[in-house]
Amino acid sequence: MAHVDENMIKTVREANDIVDVISSYIPLTQKGKNYFAICPFHDDHSPSMSISPDKQIFRCFTCGTSGNVISFVQEYLKVPFLEAVDILAKNAGIHLNLESEKKISSNQEYYDIYKIALSYYKNNLNSKDGEEARKYLEERHLNKETIEYFDIGLSLKQGLVNSLSKKHSLATLRQIGLSSSNNTDLFRNRIMFTIRDNDGNPVGFSARKYTNTDEAKYINTMDTPIFKKSEILYNFYRAKDFIRKQHEIIISEGQMEIIRMHTIGINNAVALMGTSFTKDHLNIIKSLKCNVVLNLDQDDAGKRATIAIGDELYKNGINSTVIVFTGSKDTDEYIIDNGSEAFLQAYKNRINFIDFKLNYLKNNKDLNNSTDLSNYINESIKIINNIDDDILREIKIRELSDEFKISIDLIKSKITNSSIKIKEEKKPVKKISYNKYDKSEIRILYLMMMHEDLINYYQTHLGYLNNDKRKKLANEIINYYNVKKTFDISDFICYTSAREDLNEVMNEVLSFDQSEEYTDLELEDYILRVKEFRVKKQIDTLTEKMKNTLDLEEKKRLGARIENMKREVLKW
Numbered sequence: 230m231a232h233v234d235e236n237m238i239k240t241v242r243e244a245n246d247i248v249d250v251i252s253s254y255i256p257l258t259q260k261g262k263n264y265f266a267i268c269p270f271h272d273d274h275s276p277s278m279s280i281s282p283d284k285q286i287f288r289c290f291t292c293g294t295s296g297n298v299i300s301f302v303q304e305y306l307k308v309p310f311l312e313a314v315d316i317l318a319k320n321a322g323i324h325l326n327l328e329s330e331k332k333i334s335s336n337q338e339y340y341d342i343y344k345i346a347l348s349y350y351k352n353n354l355n356s357k358d359g360e361e362a363r364k365y366l367e368e369r370h371l372n373k374e375t376i377e378y379f380d381i382g383l384s385l386k387q388g389l390v391n392s393l394s395k396k397h398s399l400a401t402l403r404q405i406g407l408s409s410s411n412n413t414d415l416f417r418n419r420i421m422f423t424i425r426d427n428d429g430n431p432v433g434f435s436a437r438k439y440t441n442t443d444e445a446k447y448i449n450t451m452d453t454p455i456f457k458k459s460e461i462l463y464n465f466y467r468a469k470d471f472i473r474k475q476h477e478i479i480i481s482e483g484q485m486e487i488i489r490m491h492t493i494g495i496n497n498a499v500a501l502m503g504t505s506f507t508k509d510h511l512n513i514i515k516s517l518k519c520n521v522v523l524n525l526d527q528d529d530a531g532k533r534a535t536i537a538i539g540d541e542l543y544k545n546g547i548n549s550t551v552i553v554f555t556g557s558k559d560t561d562e563y564i565i566d567n568g569s570e571a572f573l574q575a576y577k578n579r580i581n582f583i584d585f586k587l588n589y590l591k592n593n594k595d596l597n598n599s600t601d602l603s604n605y606i607n608e609s610i611k612i613i614n615n616i617d618d619d620i621l622r623e624i625k626i627r628e629l630s631d632e633f634k635i636s637i638d639l640i641k642s643k644i645t646n647s648s649i650k651i652k653e654e655k656k657p658v659k660k661i662s663y664n665k666y667d668k669s670e671i672r673i674l675y676l677m678m679m680h681e682d683l684i685n686y687y688q689t690h691l692g693y694l695n696n697d698k699r700k701k702l703a704n705e706i707i708n709y710y711n712v713k714k715t716f717d718i719s720d721f722i723c724y725t726s727a728r729e730d731l732n733e734v735m736n737e738v739l740s741f742d743q744s745e746e747y748t749d750l751e752l753e754d755y756i757l758r759v760k761e762f763r764v765k766k767q768i769d770t771l772t773e774k775m776k777n778t779l780d781l782e783e784k785k786r787l788g789a790r791i792e793n794m795k796r797e798v799l800k801w
Contacts, residue, residue, distance in 0.1 A: 238314055242285075242298055244323060245298050247297065250301065251266065251301055262283065265280070271291060285298065289740060290740055319470055336454055342393060347423055350384055358385055365439040384436060386417050389407065418440065419437055420436065420437045421435075422437065426461055427460075427513070460509040463484055464498065468497050476519045477519050478514065479497055481501070482525050483502065484502070485561040506534075511541060520549075523582070527558055539551070539585070548583075553578075553579070563575075606635060626644070663741075668741075669756075673694070673756070674738045677716075684707060690756055698731075701731065702735065705728075771790060
């Protein structure tokens with residue numbers, strides 16, 4: 230994403246209280262002046278994440294993850310730093326006007342061409358030549374606002390390739406799916422539905438005929454250097470903020486379902502565009518950490534696709550619900566035929582994926598026939614066997630037993646629960662053992678960041694740390710303080726966010742379970758330990774040097790220096 234001014238980042242951070250933001254993602258419990266939560270970044274079983282409203286930071290004492298409100302959103306949603314800033318800006322009603330990063334230069338020409346093509350198609354629709362197409366869209370209950378919102382246009386018989394070929398090669402236009410093999414417009418006399426990538430760049434089209442011809446109903450852009458259907462969810466770039474706000478994503482099949490849902494106020498929906506559910510799609514869903522609602526076609530093919538996607542989600546630790554309605558093939562038809570309230574009610578009454586799958590097993594079975602009934606029960610037991618939630622599995626066993634008067638013991642005898650559910654990868658917890666010298670350096674750094682008056686104290690009474698990375702962090706603390714004339718730890722986290730080496734030490738310091746309170750005697754002790762360690766290192770160096778020299782006088786001089794240093798340490 231584009232560059233954002235440091236002051237604007239600070240404004241966004243200060244406009245988002247860390248407790249409010251984190252509590253919108255995970256439950257918090259207040260204890261004293263701080264809040265605590267089950268850490269979402271490792272396999273946590275007791276609250277080990279602390280959130281400080283005063284300092285506007287969070288830290289996990291177990292896995293070491295720490296930071297400010299931007300860091301949390303970045304880590305929780307698995308998004309880049311500036312995208313996290315953008316999410317928080319929108320949350321606070323701040324407009325940043327961030328644009329997507331430019332892709333590598335070799336593809337920039339393709340993006341520029343698609344922007345021109347989009348303008349061309351939209352102009353066509355609004356021209357005199359677009360009158361029939363506009364009438365068709367009106368009959369499909371699509372108004373001007375919806376047409377503009379989704380960048381719907383119109384291709385004419387010819388014109389785009391002729392215009393583009395004045396600046397771009399015909400080979401390029403063929404490569405990106407705008408020109409046919411005979412160097413004419415690939416899309417002709419069709420309603421053009423614009424496909425944008427997940428960053429919002431126009432990269433393809435789905436072209437629908439609107440006249441009574443023998444041509445294919447739809448012609449779609451082929452895979453190109455900038456358009457990979459398997460990597461894109463239609464409407465994702467528009468929907469992602471709604472998804473994050475509502476913690477829910479609706480997955481449908483085609484563009485018209487998404488467009489129709491928008492007309493009745495549903496904006497957290499995306500479409501697969503006819504392709505299968507891919508690993509890339511799964512990764513997008515996993516990164517959102519939200520509830521999933523499956524809303525595919527209601528015919529048998531759509532139901533089988535629902536089960537395939539639901540199974541893949543479940544294997545990856547994501548349970549889903551399913552929208553079910555009758556009398557129409559898809560959402561577009563259902564809303565047109567039955568009205569928005571009927572669909573909103575179906576949406577409200579969506580069922581758990583496990584229930585949907587069990588119901589689907591009844592298709593084409595005569596449950597009054599003992600063979601069909603036996604097959605259904607055995608297939609249902611296989612599904613129940615894969616449920617890893619003990620309570621849900623018990624409920625389904627009892628429901629199956631009650632419905633068909635089958636012994637619970639018999640059903641349980643067939644349950645092995647041998648399925649292994651893939652859990653989301655979380656950070657491995659590293660247990661580090663610190664000696665008293667490490668603890669002293671970590672404590673000094675922490676107190677410097679909690680009490681800005683100790684920054685000058687550190688410079689006056691010590692001025693160094695023995696660990697190079699910690700010393701570098703101490704220097705950055707001093708530099709920040711000298712520039713800002715104050716120290717704000719939440720802002721300092723942004724200040725150091727681009728420095729991987731500093732982030733590592735920051736996590737080390739913040740994840741260390743320690744109090745903000747201290748005594749002068751305690752602080753003096755930490756400083757003496759740091760000095761002591763430096764002297765010990767010098768003694769080790771001199772001792773090694775003494776072992777390796779053959780000069781007896783040199784050995785005596787080195788030995789005397791070592792003894793003096795040891796006596797000095799004992800005085801401390």
